[in-house]
Amino acid sequence: MKLNKWLAWPLVMGLVVLFWIPFRAESTSHLFEMTRSITDLSSYSIGTISTAIESYSMNRFVALIVVSILFLAVEWNMNLVNFSNWIEQKSNPVRVMNYYALLFSILILGNFTVKPSFIYFQF
Amino acid sequence: MRKLSLNLFYFLIPIILIIGIVPVNRRAKYVGLNDDCSSRGTWMHDRVYTNNTPTDIVFIGSSKTINGINDERINSALVNETVTNFGYCRFGRNLHHLLLRELLQQKQPKLLVLEIRESENRAGHPIFPFLSESKEAILPYPFFNKNVLKDIWRHLAYKVELLQEAIYSDETIEPIRSSNFGYLRVPGNANLADLNKNKLKMNSCKDKLTEFEENFHHHFAHHYLKKIAALCKKKKIELLLLNLPSYGNNRTNNQDFIRYKDYGRILLPPLEILDNQTNWFDVNHLNEQGAKQLSDWLSIELSAVIINN
Amino acid sequence: MNEWLISLSAVSLTSSSQQMLFNSVTFLLFFTVFFILYWAVNNKLNVTARNAFTIVSSYLFYGWWDWRFLSLIAFSSVVDFSIGLALKKQEKKRLRKVLLYLSVTVNLGILATFKYFNFFIESLTEFAQHFSVHLNSSTLNIVLPVGISFYTFQTLSYTIDIYRKRLNPTQNVISFFAFVSFFPQLVAGPIERASNLLRQFEGKKKFNYNLCIQGLRLTLWGLFKKVVIADNFGVLADSLFATSDSYSGVSILAGSLFFALQIYADFSGYSDIAIGISKCLGYELKANFRTPYFAKSLDEFWQRWHISLSTWFRDYVYIPLGGNRKNPSRVHFNIFTTFFYQYFGTEKILHSLFGEYYTDWR
Numbered sequence: 001m002k003l004n005k006w007l008a009w010p011l012v013m014g015l016v017v018l019f020w021i022p023f024r025a026e027s028t029s030h031l032f033e034m035t036r037s038i039t040d041l042s043s044y045s046i047g048t049i050s051t052a053i054e055s056y057s058m059n060r061f062v063a064l065i066v067v068s069i070l071f072l073a074v075e076w077n078m079n080l081v082n083f084s085n086w087i088e089q090k091s092n093p094v095r096v097m098n099y100y101a102l103l104f105s106i107l108i109l110g111n112f113t114v115k116p117s118f119i120y121f122q123f
Numbered sequence: 124m125r126k127l128s129l130n131l132f133y134f135l136i137p138i139i140l141i142i143g144i145v146p147v148n149r150r151a152k153y154v155g156l157n158d159d160c161s162s163r164g165t166w167m168h169d170r171v172y173t174n175n176t177p178t179d180i181v182f183i184g185s186s187k188t189i190n191g192i193n194d195e196r197i198n199s200a201l202v203n204e205t206v207t208n209f210g211y212c213r214f215g216r217n218l219h220h221l222l223l224r225e226l227l228q229q230k231q232p233k234l235l236v237l238e239i240r241e242s243e244n245r246a247g248h249p250i251f252p253f254l255s256e257s258k259e260a261i262l263p264y265p266f267f268n269k270n271v272l273k274d275i276w277r278h279l280a281y282k283v284e285l286l287q288e289a290i291y292s293d294e295t296i297e298p299i300r301s302s303n304f305g306y307l308r309v310p311g312n313a314n315l316a317d318l319n320k321n322k323l324k325m326n327s328c329k330d331k332l333t334e335f336e337e338n339f340h341h342h343f344a345h346h347y348l349k350k351i352a353a354l355c356k357k358k359k360i361e362l363l364l365l366n367l368p369s370y371g372n373n374r375t376n377n378q379d380f381i382r383y384k385d386y387g388r389i390l391l392p393p394l395e396i397l398d399n400q401t402n403w404f405d406v407n408h409l410n411e412q413g414a415k416q417l418s419d420w421l422s423i424e425l426s427a428v429i430i431n432n
Numbered sequence: 433m434n435e436w437l438i439s440l441s442a443v444s445l446t447s448s449s450q451q452m453l454f455n456s457v458t459f460l461l462f463f464t465v466f467f468i469l470y471w472a473v474n475n476k477l478n479v480t481a482r483n484a485f486t487i488v489s490s491y492l493f494y495g496w497w498d499w500r501f502l503s504l505i506a507f508s509s510v511v512d513f514s515i516g517l518a519l520k521k522q523e524k525k526r527l528r529k530v531l532l533y534l535s536v537t538v539n540l541g542i543l544a545t546f547k548y549f550n551f552f553i554e555s556l557t558e559f560a561q562h563f564s565v566h567l568n569s570s571t572l573n574i575v576l577p578v579g580i581s582f583y584t585f586q587t588l589s590y591t592i593d594i595y596r597k598r599l600n601p602t603q604n605v606i607s608f609f610a611f612v613s614f615f616p617q618l619v620a621g622p623i624e625r626a627s628n629l630l631r632q633f634e635g636k637k638k639f640n641y642n643l644c645i646q647g648l649r650l651t652l653w654g655l656f657k658k659v660v661i662a663d664n665f666g667v668l669a670d671s672l673f674a675t676s677d678s679y680s681g682v683s684i685l686a687g688s689l690f691f692a693l694q695i696y697a698d699f700s701g702y703s704d705i706a707i708g709i710s711k712c713l714g715y716e717l718k719a720n721f722r723t724p725y726f727a728k729s730l731d732e733f734w735q736r737w738h739i740s741l742s743t744w745f746r747d748y749v750y751i752p753l754g755g756n757r758k759n760p761s762r763v764h765f766n767i768f769t770t771f772f773y774q775y776f777g778t779e780k781i782l783h784s785l786f787g788e789y790y791t792d793w794r
Contacts, residue, residue: 008728008729009725009726009727009728012727012728012729012730012732012733013726016692016724016725016733017685017688018688020688020691023691023695024669024687024688034684037680037681037684038684039681040681041681043680043681044681044682045680046680046683047680048680048682049672049682049686052668052672052683053668055671056668056671057291059290059291060291060664061668063290064660064664064665067660067661068665071660072725075726076723076726079723080723080736082704082719083649083650083653083704084646084649084653085646087649088646088649099134099652100137102653102656103138103652104138105656105660106655106656106659106660107138107142107283107286108283108286108290109660109664110659110660110663111659111660111663111664111666111667112280112283112284112659124471124639126641127641127644
């Protein structure tokens with residue numbers, strides 16, 4: 001069955017998001033507990049999310065969401081080419097503006113406080 | 124390769140300039156050092172900028188000054204003068220110069236007692252890049268500070284962190300303590316074996332530098348010492364240089380102090396205090412008893428200086 | 433003051449070991465010095481000297497984590513280089529098979545020992561406890577060498593390709609060691625094939641400004657993904673998954689969405705930096721991700737996610753097991769095997785799953 005691309009990619013992304021949940025489970029009972037919570041609509045409250053965001057900083061969260069939307073828009077636009085080839089097609093001022101935007105995002109929003117880690121080093 | 128270097132240089136210069144130009148809160152710079160030296164940075168800032176008590180006699184130096192000079196005791200002895208210990212852990216003349224300048228923005232000290240010891244540092248103070256203005260940090264005096272590049276990086280990285288804090292955080296850091304005095308008491312006694320070992324080390328000749336080496340290695344420190352002396356002269360502050368050696372320095376070679384004579388009068392604490400092993404917390408720091416004896420001796424010396432003035 | 437700043441300065445009262453991650457100052461210094469010297473020696477010296485310099489630098493890079501890991505990578509390189517040469521000389525089918533099995537056994541043996549030994553021993557210890565047999569597992573703790581799977585798969589593909597007569601073994605031990613230990617892709621891929629990367633070590637190189645600029649662009653993009661997207665969403669995901677007592681469905685879904693962004697930006701960012709810095713040195717690595725979250729089917733997602741691993745499994749596991757390229761089950765098999773391996777990769781999860789199983793059973 002062929003789905004419309006505007007329907008297909010959120011569906012695929014949703015499935016992948018669900019797929020990652022077991023990676024965060026600490027045990028089978030933990031996984032069952034999480035699965036139960038997702039299927040139990042009465043447990044849906046935004047309390048824990050707002051606590052997590054406030055402890056992280058609301059201003060920073062808003063900035064992160066804005067930057068992430070821009071990031072996903074660029075990724076969508078890039079489609080199958082890499083960033084270098086994608087940006088090469090842009091005019092010189094747009095290219096330079098993009099470089100500075102990336103550099104300023106790194107400086108202003110970069111998280112340097114987390115202990116250096118990389119998920120796939122355990123691979 | 125040349126084209127690449129030039130393009131990278133032109134690309135990065137605006138970033139460095141912007142980071143340098145954007146102002147950050149002065150107190151935030153000191154608060155950011157709260158994990159270091161018993162959060163002394165915030166206290167020093169607040170003592171200068173928010174505490175209106177004058178600072179007539181100021182001590183600037185390293186942890187030897189922090190633990191060795193009981194400013195409250197000297198303050199009680201010199202009834203009409205307010206004494207403050209502005210020692211900060213570790214050593215570096217560029218920080219001493221910066222602290223003096225910050226102090227002069229708010230206070231009018233009459234006497235500055237600056238710590239001297241066996242030798243100067245080859246580099247600047249490690250916290251200097253965190254506290255200095257960008258112009259001084261990005262375009263520092265380069266001869267011959269071995270950490271010059273590291274210091275520029277530290278300054279830029281710290282400023283980025285402060286900018287992030289200014290944008291995202293509205294947390295106010297309360298004063299750590301509000302005392303007028305900066306002395307930190309260290310009770311306890313040093314291990315005698317450590318003291319004796321240090322004495323042997325102190326008096327061996329192998330570590331002594333030639334005059335050329337001295338001038339080369341310590342050029343950076345003397346550059347700032349000259350600036351401190353010049354600033355004191357300009358602001359009519361009497362500069363005294365207080366020798367605070369490690370345990371076991373017999374001071375047999377007074378040539379060591381000749382290079383300081385142009386800056387100001389040198390104060391050499393009596394060897395009875397320094398040679399007494401029960402006065403030491405470790406080989407570098409006096410304990411509570413040692414600080415008491417040194418501070419009593421200093422009270423007499425400083426009284427004489429004040430009377431002469 | 434933040435820890436990363438303290439670690440840069442003498443302000444730190446405790447010395448912390450610095451990992452040489454691509455987003456660390458240590459790596460920035462390492463790479464700047466390497467880059468300048470690399471192009472300086474490239475013009476003065478021959479290919480062998482340039483590769484020898486690359487090996488020394490790569491070993492320094494890898495040894496920064498733990499110098500003991502160096503013996504493993506050196507051993508793995510020696511074994512596969514020797515077996516590669518032996519396969520070239522050997523015409524008898526049976527002996528060629530023996531050589532192949534030897535390589536597979538040694539490589540997978542090392543991988544299994546270092547990656548799963550702890551897990552199996554701990555499971556065995558727990559299992560033995562049910563029968564009142566107490567084994568001392570504390571002495572069996574083995575440190576997992578960083579990125580061991582990546583270079584193991586890389587060296588294995590070399591031997592298998594020679595066995596299949598699709599590749600001629602290199603006669604140059606220096607080139608081979610440089611291929612196995614090449615630091616940009618050593619610890620986190622992309623998993624390269626000898627047919628692409630090894631031959632790039634065998635020719636002369638000339639500094640290419642345009643290629644280097646392409647590399648710097650990718651590096652900047654990768655750094656942005658890692659430091660801005662991954663490391664920020666990582667904090668949020670950790671915080672949401674940490675509050676397990678008060679789980680609500682929506683916080684798990686949000687946590688999982690943030691984790692999905694983190695894991696993608698983390699891994700693909702690292703791959704972008706690896707590909708980017710390789711370009712700066714004149715090497716072209718294969719793409720590892722192609723915006724997988726915008727795939728329009730699960731099959732397509734898998735073709736765009738960790739491409740170097742899924743194609744590795746396709747070429748060296750699925751096809752030898754009789755897979756048919758036209759069969760749609762190929763994709764499903766790839767999904768299964770690769771994710772199965774990744775599940776194994778997250779050893780902690782598997783251990784806790786089994787641990788829980790044992791607890792429940794008891």
